[in-house]
Amino acid sequence: MIDKITIFVPHILMALMIWALVRREDLDDDPALPNRRPSLLGRVRRTGPPADGGGSMGDLDA
Amino acid sequence: MLDLFFTAFCLAFLGAGLKRPFLFVLAYTYIDIVAPQKVSWGFLTHIPISLIAFSCALLGWIAAEDKNGVRVSPRQFVLLLLLVYCGLTTRTADFPVEAAAKWAWVWKALVFALFLPLTLRTRLRIEALTLTMVLSVGVIVIGGGIKTLGSGGGYGELKLLVNDNTGLYEGSIISTVAMCVIPLALWLANHGTIFKPDWKAKLFAAGICFSCILMPIGTQARTGLICAAVLAAMMLRSTKRRMLYIGLLCAGALVAVPLLPQSFTERMGTIKNHQADQSASTRVAVWKWTIEFAKTHPFGGGFDAYLQNDVSYDTVKADYAGDNNAALQTEHIEEKGRAYHSAYFEMLGEQGYPGLGLWLLLHLMGVFQMELISRRYRKNPPEGFAWVAPLADALQQAQVCYMVGATFVGIAFQPFCYMLVGLQCGLSAYIGRVRRAAPVPFVTRKVVEPAAA
Numbered sequence: 001m002i003d004k005i006t007i008f009v010p011h012i013l014m015a016l017m018i019w020a021l022v023r024r025e026d027l028d029d030d031p032a033l034p035n036r037r038p039s040l041l042g043r044v045r046r047t048g049p050p051a052d053g054g055g056s057m058g059d060l061d062a
Numbered sequence: 063m064l065d066l067f068f069t070a071f072c073l074a075f076l077g078a079g080l081k082r083p084f085l086f087v088l089a090y091t092y093i094d095i096v097a098p099q100k101v102s103w104g105f106l107t108h109i110p111i112s113l114i115a116f117s118c119a120l121l122g123w124i125a126a127e128d129k130n131g132v133r134v135s136p137r138q139f140v141l142l143l144l145l146v147y148c149g150l151t152t153r154t155a156d157f158p159v160e161a162a163a164k165w166a167w168v169w170k171a172l173v174f175a176l177f178l179p180l181t182l183r184t185r186l187r188i189e190a191l192t193l194t195m196v197l198s199v200g201v202i203v204i205g206g207g208i209k210t211l212g213s214g215g216g217y218g219e220l221k222l223l224v225n226d227n228t229g230l231y232e233g234s235i236i237s238t239v240a241m242c243v244i245p246l247a248l249w250l251a252n253h254g255t256i257f258k259p260d261w262k263a264k265l266f267a268a269g270i271c272f273s274c275i276l277m278p279i280g281t282q283a284r285t286g287l288i289c290a291a292v293l294a295a296m297m298l299r300s301t302k303r304r305m306l307y308i309g310l311l312c313a314g315a316l317v318a319v320p321l322l323p324q325s326f327t328e329r330m331g332t333i334k335n336h337q338a339d340q341s342a343s344t345r346v347a348v349w350k351w352t353i354e355f356a357k358t359h360p361f362g363g364g365f366d367a368y369l370q371n372d373v374s375y376d377t378v379k380a381d382y383a384g385d386n387n388a389a390l391q392t393e394h395i396e397e398k399g400r401a402y403h404s405a406y407f408e409m410l411g412e413q414g415y416p417g418l419g420l421w422l423l424l425h426l427m428g429v430f431q432m433e434l435i436s437r438r439y440r441k442n443p444p445e446g447f448a449w450v451a452p453l454a455d456a457l458q459q460a461q462v463c464y465m466v467g468a469t470f471v472g473i474a475f476q477p478f479c480y481m482l483v484g485l486q487c488g489l490s491a492y493i494g495r496v497r498r499a500a501p502v503p504f505v506t507r508k509v510v511e512p513a514a515a
Contacts, residue, residue, distance in 0.1 A: 002205050002208045002209055002212075002324050003205055003223060004108050005199060005204065005205065005208065006200075006202070006204040006205025006206075006223060007064070007067070007101075007201060007205075009072055009200070009204060009225070010197040010198070010200040010201045010204065011067075011201070013197055013257075013266075014071075014075075014092065014194065014197050014198075015074070017190065017193055017194070017256055017257075017259075018074070018075060018078045018085060018088075019086075020256050021078075021082060021084075021085060021186070021190055021256070022078055022081050022082055022085070023179070024186060024188045026184060026185070027082055027084060027184060027186050027187060027190070028082070028128070028184065029085070029184070030183065030184035030185055030186070030242075030496075031446075032446060032447075032496050033131075033183075033184070033496060038136070041463060050197070059414065062442075
């Protein structure tokens with residue numbers, strides 16, 4: 001039982017983290033840095049900080 | 063079921079990397095710390111999951127990452143020198159087979175630490191790596207903490223997730239690493255953006271920190287207790303309400319000490335009198351042997367050179383039978399092939415003075431680098447950069463904890479500690495890029511008030 005808790009709790013949080021990171025633009029484009037060049041994977045890159053402050057899609061409650 | 067869970071999680075992690083290649087880096091970090099191939103017993107044990115994750119991370123970076131502005135820092139250069147030097151000593155090692163076996167995982171840890179700063183291009187990536195490290199260690203320490211609360215633990219008795227006394231699952235190592243994680247968890251609880259720093263995040267961070275503090279008690283590793291004391295002293299510097307902090311520490315100690323298991327207090331008592339303890343006496347004897355060995359082998363004996371040591375010493379035990387009445391019992395011990403039990407002597411014996419010098423330079427540079435960043439951003443940080451100084455402080459505290467713990471544990475090449483090095487280099491490089499690219503936030507602007515009509 002203890003081993004299940006110690007495995008599942010951090011893994012659930014890590015899964016939430018991955019979910020949040022996949023959806024956040026500032027993972028690849030930092031608002032504090034100027035835009036460089038388009039990614040080879042073809043993602044559209046921002047030219048400035050997001051209007052919602054950079055993390056509304058990814059902000060999660062622990 | 064557990065096997066299926068770990069397999070699914072690893073595949074999902076790697077799958078997410080196809081969308082965001084940086085997640086491959088986090089996947090490798092997770093796999094390296096948790097070692098799911100050790101925890102599970104099926105599919106994952108048959109595939110080189112760690113190698114797959116690292117290959118994906120490297121290929122993802124080469125193919126899809128923006129490399130503009132990437133620079134190799136002097137610290138990465140030192141790391142590269144250490145990597146090359148260790149490779150050379152492996153070729154001339156006293157025990158070629160054993161040295162090759164250690165080299166097989168050491169080079170991966172060093173190469174990953176070299177590679178890590180190249181990928182940490184954004185603030186979110188730095189935070190994500192920190193969170194992954196904390197949660198991955200959490201997989202080990204949460205259970206360890208609960209078991210300690212339930213049973214009190216014991217030296218060599220606390221069963222962590224894997225009943226395998228290697229890597230992070232070894233008592234002294236996890237005790238040291240747990241102390242390194244505490245400042246990082248506190249930083250995430252106060253400055254995180256992936257999980258909002260609300261009461262839930264703070265509660266979870268408090269739980270992780272409590273579990274970490276319980277690790278030295280559960281494993282009864284004296285190293286952990288020393289690291290905890292050093293960390294408590296260092297955190298005094300970065301805390302704002304110092305008197306409250308000292309008061310809480312004293313109150314916590316007063317409550318905790320009577321509740322500690324007797325076996326723990328007895329074992330901690332041997333810190334003062336190492337002659338009564340065989341484990342501590344062995345260390346001192348091996349350290350003396352290493353100093354002598356380095357005189358004849360200044361360039362080291364290669365990995366696992368300790369296998370040739372042959373040490374002897376006397377342990378002195380006192381049986382007290384009343385006031386000023388003690389019977390002293392001396393026992394002569396002879397041992398062969400005992401490990402260094404200290405990263406400093408591990409470096410000296412295996413890599414000689416040049417290797418020890420490079421290793422010390424690598425870690426001391428980190429302490430000074432974090433100090434510089436912290437001082438620069440501590441007072442009046444530019445808008446949006448209030449997180450920098452606390453992170454630099456946390457990384458410095460983790461580094462010092464590691465260096466103190468390394469005095470008593472052979473963790474010179476522990477991969478988690480090289481992740482800390484990579485994280486420090488990444489933070490430093492990120493700050494450098496921000497300063498070069500966007501000087502505006504770093505200039506104090508004077509707002510000119512319009513003249514009154």
